[in-house]
Amino acid sequence: GIQVEQSPPDLILQEGANSTLRCNFSDSVNNLQWFHQNPWGQLINLFYIPSGTKQNGRLSATTVATERYSLLYISSSQTTDSGVYFCAARGGSNYKLTFGKGTLLTVNP
Amino acid sequence: SQTIHQWPATLVQPVGSPLSLECTVEGTSNPNLYWYRQAAGRGLQLLFYSVGIGQISSEVPQNLSASRPQDRQFILSSKKLLLSDSGFYLCAWSLVLAGEGSEQYFGPGTRLTVT
Numbered sequence: 190g191i192q193v194e195q196s197p198p199d200l201i202l203q204e205g206a207n208s209t210l211r212c213n214f215s216d217s218v219n220n221l222q223w224f225h226q227n228p229w230g231q232l233i234n235l236f237y238i239p240s241g242t243k244q245n246g247r248l249s250a251t252t253v254a255t256e257r258y259s260l261l262y263i264s265s266s267q268t269t270d271s272g273v274y275f276c277a278a279r280g281g282s283n284y285k286l287t288f289g290k291g292t293l294l295t296v297n298p
Numbered sequence: 299s300q301t302i303h304q305w306p307a308t309l310v311q312p313v314g315s316p317l318s319l320e321c322t323v324e325g326t327s328n329p330n331l332y333w334y335r336q337a338a339g340r341g342l343q344l345l346f347y348s349v350g351i352g353q354i355s356s357e358v359p360q361n362l363s364a365s366r367p368q369d370r371q372f373i374l375s376s377k378k379l380l381l382s383d384s385g386f387y388l389c390a391w392s393l394v395l396a397g398e399g400s401e402q403y404f405g406p407g408t409r410l411t412v413t
Contacts, residue, residue: 219396219397219400220396220400220401222401222402224404229406230336230386230388230406230407230409231404231406231407232388232404232407234401234403234404237401273340275340275342277342277402279396279400282396284330284347284355284395284396285344285347285357286332286344286402287344288341288342288343289341290339290340290341291340291341293340
């Protein structure tokens with residue numbers, strides 16, 4: 190099945206800084222999603238982005254399907270951005286959404 | 299708008315006891331439903347998915363089973379819990395399995411501790 194790798198595994202920022210999280214996948218995808226898991230465990234949908242670029246406030250994401258990677262940009266980070274960010278992808282006829290191991294983001298005041 | 303509920307929120311059960319976790323979706327018809335487990339650490343693993351009432355597909359062989367008795371209800375069960383069943387269980391739904399509309403949305407989860 191498809192492999193999903195995220196980097197970096199951990200990231201510590203000062204409030205106001207920008208960051209880029211990366212997701213590499215091993216095969217062509219028909220579904221790619223970015224999630225934020227808050228401290229209570231809730232997975233919050235950030236982007237559905239199998240290709241192209243999307244923006245939502247301070248967050249934006251780009252997926253380059255031909256090169257098999259996706260990037261999540263966080264600008265002007267806030268302490269509430271802290272948590273684990275997951276990339277998940279599905280490829281081919283497989284209905285399974287495969288998750289990466291996540292990036293643990295800590296934003297300090 | 300669509301809403302997904304899970305209960306209980308937390309559960310502590312002894313080894314060998316049965317398990318029943320429930321997930322319900324509101325605001326949509328004939329959703330595709332999924333059960334995931336997040337063990338210690340971060341990765342999420344798909345356990346089961348369902349495309350309709352009574353239709354269950356299992357992704358990994360294990361001590362758990364799933365059922366879908368109603369269109370918007372998905373149940374995760376076990377007859378005898380193992381220590382290794384501890385984890386955070388998440389239910390999700392999507393409109394379709396693939397393509398546009400296949401975005402998955404997750405419930406709040408159930409934290410299970412087997413003692």
